[in-house]
Structure formats: structure tokens, C-alpha cells
Amino acid sequence: MKRMFLVLTLIFSLVLTACSNASYEVKEGNTLVVGLEAAYAPYNWTTQTANDYTVPLSGQPGAYVDGYDVVIASYIADELGLVLEIKAIEWDGLIPALQAGQIDVIIAGMSPTSERKQTVNFSTEYYRAQQVMVVRSNSTYADATQLSDFSGAKVVAQLGTLQDDLIEQITGALHQTPLDSYNALTNSVLSGVADAFIAELPVAMSIVQSNSNLSYVNFSGTNGFTLSEEDVTTAVALRKRDAALLDAINGVLESLSTETRDAWMLAALSRQSE
Structure with a gap:
């Protein structure tokens, strides 16, 4: 009986490992879990007041997140038919959380530096700033x-x-x-x-x-x-294995004009100052 229990435990562990190493399936109705700080305005910030742009913060009842990153995340999820979930994670914990499978992507005003590219992939830029x-x-x-x-x-x-x-x-x-x-x-x-x-x-x-x-x-x-170039741009970070999700996100970002991106940033600045 003990041996059977050990065998079942090993099988269960192998299944979990296989699932954790599986690539993200871009399928309508799937949940896209986004990680950000929720403390980096105007890209993202925490608020207790819901509006047309906010998304509830996962695991934090009564708390919402607003900002440019949230608008980008919402647009990507809507265009791909995905259900958006957002988690607030400290900056240094974002890439480890991505690698551990706690989140699917990072949309947090992150620059696609050479060092970060060693461990994660990046989308095309979604904003550029001085x-x-x-x-x-x-x-x-x-x-x-x-x-x-x-x-x-x-x-x-x-x-x-x-x-x-x-x-x-x-x-x-x-x-x-x-x-x-x-x-x-x-x-x-x-x-x-x-x-x-x-x-x-x-x-x-x-x-x-x-x-x-x-x-x-x-x-x-x-x-x-x-x-x-990498110093003035921000991009979505993804796991190396999620090539299909990367292609899908890049396709969505290609549809956004510079004028639309700038307008969304100005609107985020306006909301944050209220």
C-alpha cells in the first residue's frame, strides 16, 4: 500500500511538472494573469475606487489597479478573447513569478534590456519615453x-x-x-x-x-x-516557451497607433492626478 502511495505521488508530481512546463494556450475564454507593481504611476497604481479603466487586484478585496499598463493589458485580453486577471507583485519578484508560473505575462513598464532577455522574451514595444x-x-x-x-x-x-x-x-x-x-x-x-x-x-x-x-x-x-533603443521602450515580458502568446500579443500591439498610445498615457496621467 505504501509502495502504491509512493507511485501515485510520483505520477502526480510528474503531471504537475508537465503542466507547469506547458506553453500558454491562446484560446478564447482562457485566463491571462498579468503581473505588475500597482505602484508605478502612471503605468500602474492601486486605487479603492472603480472606474471604466480599473481591474480588481487578485487576492486584494476592494482594491483595484488603474494606469496605462492596465489599459494595455485590457486591450490585449479583449482582442484575444481572454479573461484578464491582474496580480500586484513587487518589482524584484516579477520575473521570478513569471518563471514560476504564478503569472503569464509582465506588463509593468518594463524595459527589454539585454540582461532580462537572457531569461524572458519581450514583445514589440508598447510605449517609448525619455x-x-x-x-x-x-x-x-x-x-x-x-x-x-x-x-x-x-x-x-x-x-x-x-x-x-x-x-x-x-x-x-x-x-x-x-x-x-x-x-x-x-x-x-x-x-x-x-x-x-x-x-x-x-x-x-x-x-x-x-x-x-x-x-x-x-x-x-x-x-x-x-x-x-531598449532603454527608451517598454514591452510585455513572457516566458521563453510561450511563442504563440508572444506572436498573438505582437499582433495586437501592431494595431495600436502612436497617437492612440500617447492619448492613453495622457488619459492615465489625468486620472492619476484626480
Whole structure:
């Protein structure tokens, strides 16, 4: 009897392993589980108020998520006939959650960097943005026009992001220990612990809208960061084995014009500031 139990346990384990390694089936009615932070406005943020754009957060009764990523996720799910589910996961846990099968895709304002491409696949871009510096409005850095103006400044960024790597391009900057969230980054600059942090333009616009004591510096021409194509784009992250889902998502994204994407981002910024 004990031997039979062990055999059944082994079979059950093999079945679970096979299922966990199966590729996603793009079939009408299937659930698409999306992972994001729900704390990266205007891409995504948590709200207690439902509207035409929000989606309930899985496992968090009464909580909803809104933002540009949510609009993109909803559009993809609708176009493919899938049922959308969204989970809030901390930034550093997103790729591990994807690999573990807890989510099917990441739609979280994530840049398709070379390092990330070693472990996951990325769709074509669904947004493109500039990198800017967020500073106190009354600081000397508010009038900066080029990166060299931040020599000697205490600069910080979010942990595990492109922005943290970009600090190395600022000659003479004092690279601060990266922080977990944009709330922490905002508080660091407001309190004077840091002089500036780096963010994508839409994120900076969202933060400045909510904090009158902050402003952002946008560089022109060659005065700013040296960026590769992957540094200015955001894309959907998927498991390597989900080729069919990748093709389907790319097909949906191809139908979106730049004008539509920009309009959706502006609308997200408007909702976030309310």
C-alpha cells in the first residue's frame, strides 16, 4: 500500500511538472494573469475606487489597479478573447513569478534590456519615453540643462532598474543606495537625503503633479543620457516557451497607433492626478 502511495505521488508530481512546463494556450475564454507593481504611476497604481479603466487586484478585496499598463493589458485580453486577471507583485519578484508560473505575462513598464532577455522574451514595444531627473523645485539643480550640472549631486534610483545603471553616466555624481519604490525615491528627494532621482518622463510627470515642491529636468539633444533603443521602450515580458502568446500579443500591439498610445498615457496621467 505504501509502495502504491509512493507511485501515485510520483505520477502526480510528474503531471504537475508537465503542466507547469506547458506553453500558454491562446484560446478564447482562457485566463491571462498579468503581473505588475500597482505602484508605478502612471503605468500602474492601486486605487479603492472603480472606474471604466480599473481591474480588481487578485487576492486584494476592494482594491483595484488603474494606469496605462492596465489599459494595455485590457486591450490585449479583449482582442484575444481572454479573461484578464491582474496580480500586484513587487518589482524584484516579477520575473521570478513569471518563471514560476504564478503569472503569464509582465506588463509593468518594463524595459527589454539585454540582461532580462537572457531569461524572458519581450514583445514589440508598447510605449517609448525619455529619461529625466526629478529634483526639488527650489534647488540649484532645477535649472540644470545638462548631465554635467549634476556633478557632486546625490543621485538615487529604483533598485534593479535601468535608471540605477544610468547614474554612472553622470560624472562626479554621488551614487546613492537604490530604493525599492518611487514613493521612497520621492521622499528621499523631498527630505534632502538625495538631490535627484532618475525616472521615465511619464512617471516624473505623475510625481510632479502630486508634489508641488518637485520638478523635473528634461535634457535636449546630446546633453542628456546616452540611451540604447531598449532603454527608451517598454514591452510585455513572457516566458521563453510561450511563442504563440508572444506572436498573438505582437499582433495586437501592431494595431495600436502612436497617437492612440500617447492619448492613453495622457488619459492615465489625468486620472492619476484626480
